[in-house]
Amino acid sequence: EQAHRKQSRGADIIAALETAAAGLRSDVGGAAGEVFRAAESLQPFGELDEEIAAAAALLREAAINCDEAHRSILNAQSRIDLDPEALARLEQQLANQHDLARKHRVEPEQLEEVLERLERRIENAGSLEQRLAELEEQREAALQAYRKAAHTLHARRTKRAATLSAAVTELMQQLGMEGGRFEIALSHEPEGAPSPRGDDRIELRVAANRGSSPGPLRKVASGGELSRISLAVKVAARAGPAAATQVFDEVDAGIGGETAHAVGALLRSLSDGGQALCVTHLAQVAVFADRQIQVLKSSDERETRVETAQLAEQDRVDEIARMLGGKLSEQSRAHASELLATARTRH
Known part of the structure; x- marks a missing residue:
């Protein structure tokens, strides 16, 4: 100027x-x-x-x-x-x-201050670009480590899936699903977004009957079948201490005889180191329990009541006898005592 x-x-x-x-x-x-x-x-x-x-x-x-x-x-x-x-x-x-x-x-006299401010921004932008480059290197290193771990996990899953599928299929034969087949389908997506579960999409498939093609477990299995397959999976996959509490409902649906005994024995094995709760109408399953709780439902014009009672030994014999035939007799009590004794020897 x-x-x-x-x-x-x-x-x-x-x-x-x-x-x-x-x-x-x-x-x-x-x-x-x-x-x-x-x-x-x-x-x-x-x-x-x-x-x-x-x-x-x-x-x-x-x-x-x-x-x-x-x-x-x-x-x-x-x-x-x-x-x-x-x-x-x-x-x-x-x-x-x-x-x-x-x-x-600003006023023209303040343009020098503006220039200094812009120069500082440019300098800071250079620092940010350097930081971004460093973060990109870290991201790439982490991604490579993840891909390596995911590949190792996939290989282990593939091996374990075959073993577990065979074990569950074998147990299904004992649980009233003769000819049934259990499969674990792994879909590997190595270029997918990183996930805490790795690069595999896992689907449990089952064929409940001989000759049928395996389908998604959640779609093709009935409530009772789902409960029994769940039992088989937990038994086959068991390693180390059992879970604190496991609950099964309708695990005895549509079965009886030796199949019911097999279900009871498997439930008993799951309770080692933990607790397995099972709602059952079958005496062959109930005899394997360490404790048996009777559930009674009654109603009147005003309300419906549900009462529970833990059975003492003699009461348990009577309840098992009732579950076997509906009427109490010396013969039914003897049969109940025999079932209880047999269950204890199989434990």
């Missing part, structure tokens, strides 16, 4: 410099020469009067200053260049500065 003002008033500056130079010239009629001559005229009398001496000294100093000022003016005259093109360029620069100031909503 200062350069623009200097260019725009160049003619006025030149005129002022010429006037000043003419007034200060050191020859006759110039201020510098006149002051110097005044100092010289006082010089001989300085020894006689202190004030005259002081005045002479001041005049000599003034003459020197006038002479230096004259030289500075001459130097300034030599540098002044009236250049219309330079003036146009300066005017364009000023216009650009004002446009930038309006864009950033």
